Amino acid sequence: MKQLTSAEIRDLFLTFYKDKGHDVRPSASLIPINDPTLLWINSGVATLKKYFDGTETPENPRITNSQKSIRTNDIGNVGVTARHHTLFEMLGNFSIGDYFKEEAIEWAWEFLTGEKWLAFDPEKLFVTYYPKDTETKELWEAIPNFDNSHLVPVEDNFWDIGAGPCGPDTEIFYDRGESYNNLAEDDPENYPGGENERWLEIWNLVFSEFNHMPDDTYVPLPHKNVDTGMGLERLVSVIQDTPTNFETDLFMPIIEKIETLSDGIKYSESNEGKVSFKVIADHIRAVAFAISDGALPSNEGRGYIIRRLIRRSVMHGRRLGITTLFLSDLVPTIIEIMGDYYAGLSEKLDFVQSIIKNEEERFHETIGDGELQLENTLAQLTEEGKTVVSGAQAFQLYDTFGFPLELTEEMALENNFTVDNDGFEVEMEKQRERARAARSNEESMSVQSEALQAVTSEFEFVGHSQLSSNATIKAIIKDEESLDHLLINEEAWVFFNRSPFYAEMGGQVADSGGIYDGSELIAEVNDVQKAPNGQYMHKVKPLSMRLNEGQSYTLVVNGKTRLKTNQNHTATHLLHQALKTILGEHANQSGSYVGPDRLRFDFSHFGKVTDEELKQIEQYVNDFIENAVNVDINEMPIDEAKALGAMALFGEKYGDVVRVVNIGNESIELCGGTHVSNTNDIGTFKLVSESGIGAGIRRIEALTGQAAIEYYQEKEAMLQAVQAELKVQQTQQLLPRIHQLQEELKEAHSKVESLSAKLLQEESGNLFKETEEVEGITFVSVVQENQSADGLRQLGDVWREKQASNILVAVSNQDDKATLLVFVDDETVAKGTKAGDIIKPLAKLIGGGGGGRPQMAQAGGKKPAGIQDMINAIPEAIKATIKEA
Missing domain, CATH: 3.10.310.40 (Diaminopimelate Epimerase; Chain A, domain 1)
Structure with missing residues (x-):
C-alpha cells in the first residue's frame, strides 16, 4: 500500500475515472438547489438525482466527483465513535444508463489494487453482495487475484428508499488485522459487514436496475445506473493506518491548532479531552464550509444546525480550558488542508471568520441568559421541594436559550440537583420527529419516465428573438403513452421541432399562449417544461381541432405577459447587483421567482436590511432605468465570460458556450432567460417588502412597469382617504396635522398622569x-x-x-x-x-x-x-x- 496524503488520494481517484471517460464534476454547494426534500447535500449522488430519475439527461453519462456532504442525524456520536462526522467528502463514480456492473466492479478493483493507484494487498479486501444478485457474485469470482472465499452474501445489500430507482449493491471491506479485532471469535458480528472495527467498509457500489413503483411493485429500469460512494476520511484512515479518522492529515492539523489554544491539554495525553478535540475539529469544518456556501446561523433549518455546531464547539472548548473566542482562528488551518481543492473557502475566509466570531460572541451572552433562567428554575424547584430538573425544563433551556445539557447538569450538580436525562431525550426525539415531518424523505427520487426519455428529436428555442414560429409536432406523450394525435379537450405534453415558448427555468416562469392553424386559435399552451433530453415540452389542450404528430402549426406566445416577465427579469439582475454593491459580496441569490405579476428574490444575508439600505437598493435600480442602459446579450466561451467577471446564478449548470447578459458592464450574469433590450423598458421599479424567511435568508419582493404604477395608485388612494379622515385639504398639511394630534394626545396623557398623581x-x-x-x-x-x-x-x-x-x-x-x-x-x-x-x-x-x-x-x-x-x-x-x- 502506498503512503499518500488525503489530497493525493482525492486527486488519484478523480484522475483514475477521468481516464475512464468520466466528466469530473466539482463539488456542488452544500445547500440543495431546487430540492425541498433535502436540508443538506448528504451524498455524492444527491446532486445527480435529476439524472438518476430521468428528469434530465447529462451530456456525458459518465460522471465522477468528490462531493462535500453534511449529515446531522447523529451529531451526538461525533467524537465518541471512530468515524462519525457532520461534514465528510464522498468520492463517487456514476453511470447514467451507460456502463453497468461489469465495468464498475473491474474498475473498483483496479483502482484499489493497481500499482499505479492505491496498490492495496488483494488479500486485505473482502466483498459483500446481495444473495439474489448472482450476476454480481459471478463478476467478482471472475476478477483476477480476488480470493473467492472473501465473498460474503448479506441480505441487507439492496439499496431501496421508496418510489424511484433502486437495486442491489456490493460493498468492499478492508481487513485491518487482528489488532483491530475487539470482538470475540464467536461473536455473530465478527465478519465483513458486521458491526466491528476489523473489517472496515470503504466502498459501496449500487446498481440501480429497478423502478420501485408507487404500488410497491418492482419493474426493470428503462436505463440502468451505477452509483458508488467511498468516504474519503475513512479511506485516508486505512491508508495512513490511524486508529480513527481523526488522527489523519484531514483532522490532526486542526487538533494541533486547538492544542495551542487549550489550557495546556495535549490530544495524545488526554482521555476525556480527546472527545472535545474531535468534536471541535469535526464541527468547525462543517461550519466553515456551510457558511462559505451561503448558510448562516439562525433559529431554524440549516441555520439552526450551524448555530448548534458552533455552540457545541464552544462548550467543548470550555472543557479544554478555552474561555475566549477561538473558533474563527481554526478556519485558516482548514484552508491549509483543503483549500487547494475547495478554493471557494479561501476566497470567503474573512466573511466566514466574521460570521463565526459574531455567533461565538452571541453565545457567550446566551450562556449568561441561560444561567439566569436556570437559577430561576432551581429556585422554583427548591420552593416546591423538588431536587430533579425535569427533561422538559432542561430541553426548554436547550431549545429556547441555546443552553447545553452538559452545562445544565454541571450547574444542577453544584446546587445538589440532578437532571432527568431520559426525559430530555424524549423531548429531543419529539423535536426530531417534527423536523422529519417538516420535509420529505431526504434521498427521495422520482420514478423514471420511459416515455419522456424516449423522445430524442432535435429542438430549437427561438423565443429570444421572436414570439411566434411555425413548428412541427415531433411527439405527443400522455400518461406515459406515446400518441400520434391529441383530441379536443384532452391535455398532454407536446414536443415540437422548434418553439418561441420559454420553459420554466432559473426562476423564470413558463410562457403561455396559443397554437394556431392559419389565423384560427385551435389549442392553448398552459405550461412549458424542460424534457429529460433537453427539449421544451408544452402542456397543450386542443380547443377546436385535434392535433396530429408530424403536422405543422403556428405557435404564438402571449406578448403582453412576456413583456412584463422580461421587465421583472432584467430588474432582478439589477437588484442582485444592487444587493452586492450595498450589502456586500456575500448577498448571493438563493432562489427567485420571475413572472409577469412581480419578482421575488431570496438572498443570503445575516441581518435585517435597514430602511436606508432598502432606499439605496431601490434607487440603484431606478438609476439604471432612468439612464436607459442597453442590455447587451451575447454568447461566448465560458472562460471568456468568467474573464469578463460574469456572475453564475446559484445552482445553475452551464455548458462550454454560455449566454451573457451585460447591463452597463456593472451587472454581468450568465443567464438563459428573456430580457428587455434597454433598462428604460422596465418603466419603474418599486420595492414592496423585505423579510426574513429563515436560516440567514432574506426575501425581497418588487414590482415593475404597470404593476408598480398600480401600486402607487393604491397608495395614493389610501393617502386621500387619510386626508379625508383628518379633514385636511392638501397632502402637505398631513404631517402638521398628525403632529398637532400627537401634541394634543401628549397633553392629555400629561393631564391624566397629573390627576393620577393627585389621586395617589x-x-x-x-x-x-x-x-x-x-x-x-x-x-x-x-x-x-x-x-x-x-x-x-x-x-x-x-x-x-x-x-x-x-x-x-x-x-x-x-x-x-x-x-x-x-x-x-x-x-x-x-x-x-x-x-x-x-x-x-x-x-x-x-x-x-x-x-x-x-x-x-x-x-x-x-x-x-x-x-x-x-x-x-x-x-x-x-x-x-x-x-x-
Whole structure:
C-alpha cells in the first residue's frame, strides 16, 4: 500500500475515472438547489438525482466527483465513535444508463489494487453482495487475484428508499488485522459487514436496475445506473493506518491548532479531552464550509444546525480550558488542508471568520441568559421541594436559550440537583420527529419516465428573438403513452421541432399562449417544461381541432405577459447587483421567482436590511432605468465570460458556450432567460417588502412597469382617504396635522398622569396605613391594577415624602405582565439592606429578574399570577438581607 496524503488520494481517484471517460464534476454547494426534500447535500449522488430519475439527461453519462456532504442525524456520536462526522467528502463514480456492473466492479478493483493507484494487498479486501444478485457474485469470482472465499452474501445489500430507482449493491471491506479485532471469535458480528472495527467498509457500489413503483411493485429500469460512494476520511484512515479518522492529515492539523489554544491539554495525553478535540475539529469544518456556501446561523433549518455546531464547539472548548473566542482562528488551518481543492473557502475566509466570531460572541451572552433562567428554575424547584430538573425544563433551556445539557447538569450538580436525562431525550426525539415531518424523505427520487426519455428529436428555442414560429409536432406523450394525435379537450405534453415558448427555468416562469392553424386559435399552451433530453415540452389542450404528430402549426406566445416577465427579469439582475454593491459580496441569490405579476428574490444575508439600505437598493435600480442602459446579450466561451467577471446564478449548470447578459458592464450574469433590450423598458421599479424567511435568508419582493404604477395608485388612494379622515385639504398639511394630534394626545396623557398623581396623594393614607414589621424594619406592600412603572415610581415619591415606612414594595399587573419596584429609605440602606437584594428573590416568583440602586430597584415578570406568592415572601426576603448585613 502506498503512503499518500488525503489530497493525493482525492486527486488519484478523480484522475483514475477521468481516464475512464468520466466528466469530473466539482463539488456542488452544500445547500440543495431546487430540492425541498433535502436540508443538506448528504451524498455524492444527491446532486445527480435529476439524472438518476430521468428528469434530465447529462451530456456525458459518465460522471465522477468528490462531493462535500453534511449529515446531522447523529451529531451526538461525533467524537465518541471512530468515524462519525457532520461534514465528510464522498468520492463517487456514476453511470447514467451507460456502463453497468461489469465495468464498475473491474474498475473498483483496479483502482484499489493497481500499482499505479492505491496498490492495496488483494488479500486485505473482502466483498459483500446481495444473495439474489448472482450476476454480481459471478463478476467478482471472475476478477483476477480476488480470493473467492472473501465473498460474503448479506441480505441487507439492496439499496431501496421508496418510489424511484433502486437495486442491489456490493460493498468492499478492508481487513485491518487482528489488532483491530475487539470482538470475540464467536461473536455473530465478527465478519465483513458486521458491526466491528476489523473489517472496515470503504466502498459501496449500487446498481440501480429497478423502478420501485408507487404500488410497491418492482419493474426493470428503462436505463440502468451505477452509483458508488467511498468516504474519503475513512479511506485516508486505512491508508495512513490511524486508529480513527481523526488522527489523519484531514483532522490532526486542526487538533494541533486547538492544542495551542487549550489550557495546556495535549490530544495524545488526554482521555476525556480527546472527545472535545474531535468534536471541535469535526464541527468547525462543517461550519466553515456551510457558511462559505451561503448558510448562516439562525433559529431554524440549516441555520439552526450551524448555530448548534458552533455552540457545541464552544462548550467543548470550555472543557479544554478555552474561555475566549477561538473558533474563527481554526478556519485558516482548514484552508491549509483543503483549500487547494475547495478554493471557494479561501476566497470567503474573512466573511466566514466574521460570521463565526459574531455567533461565538452571541453565545457567550446566551450562556449568561441561560444561567439566569436556570437559577430561576432551581429556585422554583427548591420552593416546591423538588431536587430533579425535569427533561422538559432542561430541553426548554436547550431549545429556547441555546443552553447545553452538559452545562445544565454541571450547574444542577453544584446546587445538589440532578437532571432527568431520559426525559430530555424524549423531548429531543419529539423535536426530531417534527423536523422529519417538516420535509420529505431526504434521498427521495422520482420514478423514471420511459416515455419522456424516449423522445430524442432535435429542438430549437427561438423565443429570444421572436414570439411566434411555425413548428412541427415531433411527439405527443400522455400518461406515459406515446400518441400520434391529441383530441379536443384532452391535455398532454407536446414536443415540437422548434418553439418561441420559454420553459420554466432559473426562476423564470413558463410562457403561455396559443397554437394556431392559419389565423384560427385551435389549442392553448398552459405550461412549458424542460424534457429529460433537453427539449421544451408544452402542456397543450386542443380547443377546436385535434392535433396530429408530424403536422405543422403556428405557435404564438402571449406578448403582453412576456413583456412584463422580461421587465421583472432584467430588474432582478439589477437588484442582485444592487444587493452586492450595498450589502456586500456575500448577498448571493438563493432562489427567485420571475413572472409577469412581480419578482421575488431570496438572498443570503445575516441581518435585517435597514430602511436606508432598502432606499439605496431601490434607487440603484431606478438609476439604471432612468439612464436607459442597453442590455447587451451575447454568447461566448465560458472562460471568456468568467474573464469578463460574469456572475453564475446559484445552482445553475452551464455548458462550454454560455449566454451573457451585460447591463452597463456593472451587472454581468450568465443567464438563459428573456430580457428587455434597454433598462428604460422596465418603466419603474418599486420595492414592496423585505423579510426574513429563515436560516440567514432574506426575501425581497418588487414590482415593475404597470404593476408598480398600480401600486402607487393604491397608495395614493389610501393617502386621500387619510386626508379625508383628518379633514385636511392638501397632502402637505398631513404631517402638521398628525403632529398637532400627537401634541394634543401628549397633553392629555400629561393631564391624566397629573390627576393620577393627585389621586395617589389622596389615596396614600389608605395605601400606606397597613404597615408590617420584620425585626425592627417596617415595610408596606401595595398592589395596583394596570399601573405603569412611572406610576409606581410616583407612588414611591409620595411614600418617601410621607416617610410611611422603611421599605415599600409596589407591584402592578398590566397587559399580562408584572411590574415590581422596591424602595428603601436611606437609614435602612445604611444598615446594609438594599433594594436590589430584596427584589432578586421576589422577582423570581413573578417569572423575572431585575436590579437597580440601593434605594430603588425595578423588575419585570411574565408571571403575574405569582404576585400574591411574592407578597407573602416579602418578610423572608427582608429578613435575608438583615442576616447578611
